[in-house]
Amino acid sequence: MTQRPIILGIVGDSAAGKTTLTKGIAQVLGEENVTVICTDDYHRYDRTQRAELGITALHPDCNHLDIMQQHLSLLRTGQPILKPVYSHKTGTFEAPKYIKPSQFLIVEGLLGYSTRGVRDCYDVKVYLAPPEPLRTQWKVKRDTQKRGYSAEQVLAELQKREPDSDQYIRPQRSWADIVVSFYPPDDQLQEMNGHLNVRLVLRPTIPHPDLSQVITPSNPNPPPAIRLGLERDMGKPVDVLEIDGHATNEQVRELEKFICSEAPHLLNVCNREMNPEIGRVAGTTGEIIQSYPLALTQLLIVYHMLKATTH
Numbered sequence: 001m002t003q004r005p006i007i008l009g010i011v012g013d014s015a016a017g018k019t020t021l022t023k024g025i026a027q028v029l030g031e032e033n034v035t036v037i038c039t040d041d042y043h044r045y046d047r048t049q050r051a052e053l054g055i056t057a058l059h060p061d062c063n064h065l066d067i068m069q070q071h072l073s074l075l076r077t078g079q080p081i082l083k084p085v086y087s088h089k090t091g092t093f094e095a096p097k098y099i100k101p102s103q104f105l106i107v108e109g110l111l112g113y114s115t116r117g118v119r120d121c122y123d124v125k126v127y128l129a130p131p132e133p134l135r136t137q138w139k140v141k142r143d144t145q146k147r148g149y150s151a152e153q154v155l156a157e158l159q160k161r162e163p164d165s166d167q168y169i170r171p172q173r174s175w176a177d178i179v180v181s182f183y184p185p186d187d188q189l190q191e192m193n194g195h196l197n198v199r200l201v202l203r204p205t206i207p208h209p210d211l212s213q214v215i216t217p218s219n220p221n222p223p224p225a226i227r228l229g230l231e232r233d234m235g236k237p238v239d240v241l242e243i244d245g246h247a248t249n250e251q252v253r254e255l256e257k258f259i260c261s262e263a264p265h266l267l268n269v270c271n272r273e274m275n276p277e278i279g280r281v282a283g284t285t286g287e288i289i290q291s292y293p294l295a296l297t298q299l300l301i302v303y304h305m306l307k308a309t310t311h
C-alpha cells in the first residue's frame, strides 16, 4: 500500500466544470482525506498586468509552470509546499498558503498536462471537454454571477482567448486517461443541467474495469441509455462509455455494482445509504446538480484513485 498521496489531475478550459467535478469527487472520498489545488494560483501576472501585456491566462508564458511542476513533485512525495494564491475576486495575488497533502490530492486547472515532467506526477489524468456552446453557457453564467463580469465581457474574453485555447488547452486532451464530456441530449442547448448525458473516453493508458461484461451490445434502435463502443480519439483507439441523463436507477445500479465489485476499496463508496451524496454536487454558482451520469463519472474516477493506493 503506497504511503504517498494519490494525485488526480483535472484539466480543461475555463468553465469546463473542473471545480464542480473536483468538489463531487472530494465529497465521495471524504473531504477530510482530500487536498485540492487549483493551478490558477501559478499565474505569473495579475489581472491588470495581463491586460497591459495583452496576454491571456491560458498562455504557458503567463504561468509559472516550472514552479507548479516543482510543487507537484514535492507533494507527490508527501512534502509540504508554500503555494501562491490568486484571487479571482480581486484579480491579484494574496499571501501564500502552507499546504501539506492528505491521502488524496486533486490538482485542477488550465495547463496541468502541458509539460512532460508535470504529467509524470499524476496517478490519474482527467480532461474535461464539454461541447463549446455548453461551456460558453456555463462560463457566462458563472462569470456574471460569481466573478463580476457582464455577459458581453465574458463573450469578448472567450473570443480573445480562442487562439490560446486552441493552441495550448485543447491539445492536452491527448494526455488524459479519461476524457469527460457532459452534453445535452439531441444537441438541445437548453438549461437542462440535471439531464445532461455523459461521454467518457477511456484510454488504455490505465486499466479500466472490463465494462463489456456488464454492458452488452444491443439493438441500436432505439439506442440503450448506457452504451459502450470502440472508437478513435485523436487518432488512437479508445473505449467510449456513454450514459444518458434519462438512464433509469436500475440500469445505473447494475453498472455501479459491477464497478464496485471490481474494487473492494470502493465498498463504502458504493453503499448508497452511506453515500446519499453521490452524483449530487453544488455547482460553482451554488445550484445543486444531481445526475446519474455525474455519479458514474465520479465513481469511475474514484475507482482509479483507490486502485492506485494498492500499487
Ligand SMILES: Nc1ncnc2c1ncn2[C@@H]1O[C@H](COP(=O)(O)OP(=O)(O)O)[C@@H](O)[C@H]1O
Binding pocket: 012, 013, 014, 015, 016, 017, 018, 019, 020, 021, 138, 139, 141, 142, 182, 193, 194, 196, 283, 284, 285, 286, 289, 294
Ligand atoms: N457536470 C455539470 N453539470 C451541470 N452543470 C455544470 C457541470 N459542471 C459545471 N457546470 C456549470 O458550469 C459552471 C462552471 O463550472 P466550474 O466547475 O466552475 O468550471 P471550471 O472550474 O472548469 O472553470 C458551474 O458554475 C456550473 O453552473
Ligand SMILES: O=C(COP(=O)(O)O)[C@H](O)[C@H](O)COP(=O)(O)O
Binding pocket: 013, 014, 015, 018, 040, 047, 057, 087, 088, 089, 091, 109, 110, 147
Ligand atoms: O480562465 C481562468 C481560469 O479559471 P477557471 O478555470 O476557474 O475559469 C481565469 O479566467 C483566469 O484564472 C483569470 O482569472 P480572472 O478571470 O480572475 O482574471
